[in-house]
Amino acid sequence: MAINVVTISDDWTPEFLWRNGEFVAWEQATIHINAVGHASVAGVFEGLKAYKGDDSDQLYLFRLREHMQRYVESARLSRLHLDYGRDELCAAVVELLRRNGIRRDIYVRPYSFARGIVRQLMVPENVATETVIDCWPFDTSLRSLKGCKAAVSSWRRLDDTITPPRVKAFSNYHNGRFAMMEAKRGGYDSAIMLDGNGKVSEGPASCLVMVRNGRIVTPSTTSSILESITRDTMLTIAREDMALEVVERQVDRSELYLADELFFVGTAWEILPVIEIDGLAVGDGGIGPVARGLDARYADLVRGRAPDTRGWLTPVWDE
Ligand code: PMP
Numbered sequence: 001m002a003i004n005v006v007t008i009s010d011d012w013t014p015e016f017l018w019r020n021g022e023f024v025a026w027e028q029a030t031i032h033i034n035a036v037g038h039a040s041v042a043g044v045f046e047g048l049k050a051y052k053g054d055d056s057d058q059l060y061l062f063r064l065r066e067h068m069q070r071y072v073e074s075a076r077l078s079r080l081h082l083d084y085g086r087d088e089l090c091a092a093v094v095e096l097l098r099r100n101g102i103r104r105d106i107y108v109r110p111y112s113f114a115r116g117i118v119r120q121l122m123v124p125e126n127v128a129t130e131t132v133i134d135c136w137p138f139d140t141s142l143r144s145l146k147g148c149k150a151a152v153s154s155w156r157r158l159d160d161t162i163t164p165p166r167v168k169a170f171s172n173y174h175n176g177r178f179a180m181m182e183a184k185r186g187g188y189d190s191a192i193m194l195d196g197n198g199k200v201s202e203g204p205a206s207c208l209v210m211v212r213n214g215r216i217v218t219p220s221t222t223s224s225i226l227e228s229i230t231r232d233t234m235l236t237i238a239r240e241d242m243a244l245e246v247v248e249r250q251v252d253r254s255e256l257y258l259a260d261e262l263f264f265v266g267t268a269w270e271i272l273p274v275i276e277i278d279g280l281a282v283g284d285g286g287i288g289p290v291a292r293g294l295d296a297r298y299a300d301l302v303r304g305r306a307p308d309t310r311g312w313l314t315p316v317w318d319e
Contacts, residue, residue: 009136014100018092018133020083023099029132034117042123043170044074045111047267048229049138050097050316051302057103059316062267062302064090066229071110074167079125082112089131090314096133097316107268109134111170140270142299145287147275148189148264150203152253153179157193157201159224165201166227176204190264192256192277195224200251206266207231210251210259211290217255220248230265233312237297244290261288271295 016023048067050059068086075082084092093108115128155178158165165172179191192208195201202208202225209218209231216238221227238244256262260283262274271294273287300306304313 009138012136014096014102014135016096016099018096020130020132021092023096031130032117034119035113038118038121038123039113040170041121042078042080042127043111043113044071044078044080045109045168045170046071046074047168048093048108049267049302050102050106050108051140051304052103052105054303054305056319057317058304058319059097059103059106060302060304061093061097061108061314061316063229063233063312064093064314066232068093068110070168070227070229074169075112075129077164077167078169080112080114080129081126082129082131084131089133092133094314094316096135100135102135102316104137105140106135107138109136113170138268140299141272142270142295142302145271145273145291145295147273147287149187149276150190150192150262150264150274151183151186151188151278152256153182153191153193155179155182155191155193157195157224159196160222161196165224166221168226173204180204190272190274192274194253195219197250198253199223200253200256201225202228203264203266203269206264206269206272209234209263209265210256211261211288212255212259214245216244216246216290217251218246218248219251223250228266230267230270233298233301234265234271234294236310237294237301238290241297242290242293259283261290263291263294271298 013026017029046067050061068089072086110133112129112131114123115130158175179193183191193201200219201223207228235246239246257280262282264272273291275282275285
């Protein structure tokens with residue numbers, strides 16, 4: 001039975017969006033119909049989460065600075081001029097959550113795209129852009145892991161010679177969309193994509209981590225993956241907090257079939273164990289100890305239960 005691997009709330013809307021330096025009411029945040037499609041060819045975005053504190057109303061943005069750093073880098077690589085720097089965007093995210101009175105788990109989505117009338121499909125360099133920050137609630141799967149079934153896709157991950165996968169650009173998601181649609185049609189929950197060299201790359205919206213003989217192995221950042229912040233978090237926790245060996249290298253498809261554990265990691269999917277790949281059970285077909293350990297540690301970190309020794313949390317509210 002297919003499980004829903006992403007929780008997205010379509011009917012909840014914030015009272016305010018942040019748009020080009022101002023807070024605008026949701027209903028007033030409109031754009032001309034002309035911009036649909038054209039502008040998104042060169043649009044970039046981010047996705048990050050704020051988790052509610054354990055026994056307080058505090059809300060902690062997780063790795064805000066790193067997400068906003070990647071955002072400005074995505075714009076730079078896409079040669080889109082943003083009117084705001086990393087720190088201004090960080091402040092805007094905090095202020096948006098305050099302005100909307102958010103005190104629950106919330107997903108934050110900043111995005112930028114060509115401003116005004118856009119008729120050129122090949123949006124020129126450094127056109128004027130709009131920057132918007134949206135947010136919506138999500139239900140976490142942390143501490144209640146469910147396994148998913150995945151299949152290796154016949155669609156290859158786009159690579160750096162085609163359009164850079166390390167850029168978080170809307171247009172890159174057409175590639176993942178093809179893989180996801182194919183997986184769903186085949187009765188799977190998600191896809192695993194190979195890179196241009198036929199080596200393992202990542203999932204449509206998350207990175208892939210394998211455990212074999214007690215070691216963590218994951219495709220390197222030159223395997224056509226997004227430079228995932230959750231991947232970095234999980235590898236850091238594994239090394240430093242769980243004393244596990246971590247190897248980042250090229251991964252063969254056949255290694256996936258011999259893995260003791262396999263899981264996706266990403267902001268949206270958090271940690272999502274793969275219990276079956278291409279019809280083969282992963283390990284003993286259950287959720288393994290490394291996934292469980294990472295899940296527990298990650299949940300403690302994002303909710304401020306564990307001391308924030310790495311400066312990963314940004315509290316939203318003055319205590
Ligand atoms: N790969 C892709 C293609 C993604 O869209 C995402 C989600 N942003 C990830 C990996 C995971 O990245 P992060 O951990 O920074 O959310």
